[in-house]
Amino acid sequence: MSGNVYVYIVVMAAVTYLIRALPLTLIRRPIKSQFLRSFLYYVPFATLSVMTFPAILSATSSPWSGLAGFLTAAVLSWKKKGLIFVSLTACAVVFVLELVLV
Amino acid sequence: MESKGAFFKRGMKDGIPICLGYLAVSFSFGIMALKTGLSTFQAVLMSLLNLTSAGQFASLSVITAAGSYVEMALSQLIINLRYCLMSCSLSQKMDPQAPFYHRFFVAYGNTDEVFALSSSVKGYVSPFYSYGIILVAVAGWTMGTLLGAVAGSVLPARVLSALGIALYAMFIAIIIPPAKESRVLQALILSAMVLSTAFTHAPVLRDISGGIQVIILTVAVAAAAACLAPVKEDVR
Numbered sequence: 001m002s003g004n005v006y007v008y009i010v011v012m013a014a015v016t017y018l019i020r021a022l023p024l025t026l027i028r029r030p031i032k033s034q035f036l037r038s039f040l041y042y043v044p045f046a047t048l049s050v051m052t053f054p055a056i057l058s059a060t061s062s063p064w065s066g067l068a069g070f071l072t073a074a075v076l077s078w079k080k081k082g083l084i085f086v087s088l089t090a091c092a093v094v095f096v097l098e099l100v101l102v
Numbered sequence: 103m104e105s106k107g108a109f110f111k112r113g114m115k116d117g118i119p120i121c122l123g124y125l126a127v128s129f130s131f132g133i134m135a136l137k138t139g140l141s142t143f144q145a146v147l148m149s150l151l152n153l154t155s156a157g158q159f160a161s162l163s164v165i166t167a168a169g170s171y172v173e174m175a176l177s178q179l180i181i182n183l184r185y186c187l188m189s190c191s192l193s194q195k196m197d198p199q200a201p202f203y204h205r206f207f208v209a210y211g212n213t214d215e216v217f218a219l220s221s222s223v224k225g226y227v228s229p230f231y232s233y234g235i236i237l238v239a240v241a242g243w244t245m246g247t248l249l250g251a252v253a254g255s256v257l258p259a260r261v262l263s264a265l266g267i268a269l270y271a272m273f274i275a276i277i278i279p280p281a282k283e284s285r286v287l288q289a290l291i292l293s294a295m296v297l298s299t300a301f302t303h304a305p306v307l308r309d310i311s312g313g314i315q316v317i318i319l320t321v322a323v324a325a326a327a328a329c330l331a332p333v334k335e336d337v338r
Binding site (some may be wrong): 002005006007008009010011012013014015016017019020021022023024025027028029030031032034035036038039040041042043044045046048049050051052053054055057059060061065066069070072073074076077078080081082083084086087088089090091092094095098099101102 | 115116120122123132140144147148151152153157158160164171174175178179182183184185187188189190191192193194196198202205206208209210212217218219221222228235236238245246251257259260261263264265266267268269270271272273274275276277279280282287290291295298299300301302315316318320323324325328329331332333
């Protein structure tokens with residue numbers, strides 16, 4: 001380490017905050033373009049899908065428990081179970097499966 | 103119309119999976135930060151001010167390599183640029199009538215997970231709902247960092263591993279229910295996951311940094327969907 005850690009932290013925080021704050025504060029009015037509106041409507045689904053898979057397979061100690069957690073969450077969400085229930089059940093499945101696997 | 107307090111409480115409740123997931127991830131961050139040579143205070147401060155997992159982990163390598171401040175700024179820009187897309191999307195979810203200053207505070211907490219929850223709200227999202235989520239998320243993120251830094255061995259590896267899936271499971275619980283009634287969303291989710299798998303493994307593509315991959319794929323998939331299936335009216 002050579003640089004000052006506090007300066008590093010402030011630089012990081014400033015960059016990250018600006019990335020988050022600029023669009024939110026500069027785009028104040030509802031966007032009219034149907035294409036852009038549709039695009040922004042689809043963004044969360046696209047980005048969450050991309051971030052979830054295949055990363056979920058390496059989120060736990062074994063790809064198999066990750067896959068089991070993924071399938072558990074997918075089936076329970078399809079049945080419209082609540083957020084917390086889905087999340088905790090997936091954790092529980094991973095935990096139990098890894099008692100055997102790992 | 104729910105009161106501000108009711109929105110806030112609901113945000114805190116819905117934020118519980120985020121809190122748990124963050125505890126696990128930031129716990130490992132706390133351990134790594136101390137190994138890198140940061141003090142406990144510095145690690146917690148970094149978590150409190152940045153609230154971003156990939157960015158913080160990457161910063162540790164820049165610090166270890168004694169990179170310049172410019173290098174630090176650029177690496178954060180590339181890794182975290184996806185938040186820009188999310189903030190654009192969120193800008194349309196916030197009530198244009200709500201006081202403007204809320205946007206400066208909500209921006210601080212617009213992480214992947216907070217954004218995910220805010221997007222799942224029908225209609226405009228109340229800033230107080232976001233504040234509720236952000237409060238428990240920040241609590242989990244900083245407490246986890248602190249615990250990891252001072253007591254790296256307090257949580258068994260098995261528990262950490264199991265909690266590691268909490269956030270992904272939450273993402274799934276957010277994107278799948280609306281997809282049940284929409285063929286377009288089903289196709290979108292499936293193709294996004296297939297493409298993302300291709301980008302993770304295919305030669306050349308896999309060399310693109312993770313942060314950029316997320317942006318390229320999000321833009322491509324969302325733009326394709328917007329062309330092929332434009333959203334009719336106010337389905338926010």
